[in-house]
């Protein structure tokens with residue numbers, strides 16, 4: 001179900017995940033809108049979760065009064081409170097294989113702020129197949145990793161190849177550090193604003209280490225054997241079994 005405050009023909013930024021990275025991302029993006037630093041767009045937020053007390057230290061736009069409320073709706077409302085001119089819509093669902101391509105195709109730019117590897121690979125595959133730019137932001141313990149991938153590549157799989165066999169470290173097993181999420185969200189917003197302005201970021205990969213307070217900026221290159229964007233790519237459609245990884249919640 002779509003909850004929308006507008007019927008919009010504006011460029012659409014699709015945010016996957018209204019959690020620890022989605023919150024600072026929206027804060028930065030909405031303030032940029034309010035300051036007139038970007039042209040008009042619609043922000044669509046996809047998330048099926050509800051605000052919990054233990055979220056509040058890193059999900060900075062939520063308050064005690066929001067506990068129990070849908071994160072997507074609450075985050076969209078906060079965005080409009082910061083920037084009343086911002087148009088928003090929400091989908092209270094997870095980003096899953098049967099809807100991923102439709103979501104990606106409907107958007108101008110996708111920002112993946114999800115909390116698990118399976119969704120990150122799904123978002124990357126859907127964006128490449130739909131030929132949409134992707135900003136992917138992740139935070140595990142003290143390290144934040146944020147990258148931008150354009151339709152021409154290189155893609156997310158050029159760098160990370162595939163889901164690990166067996167359990168992989170994520171927010172549910174390795175823990176999460178609130179300020180590092182904040183850095184990830186801010187970096188994602190910076191990349192998104194550049195892409196919305198039609199600019200190609202000078203670097204497409206950011207890695208922040210909160211223990212040493214160091215930020216590395218690099219540019220990753222296409223990988224010849226990439227399963228998604230390489231010359232003999234094998235991924236040509238979204239198959240549910242490919243995204244069977246689990247993290248902060250399992251696919252049903």
Ligand SMILES: [Zn+2]
Pocket residue numbers: 153154155156157158159222223226227228229230
């Ligand atoms: Zn690739």
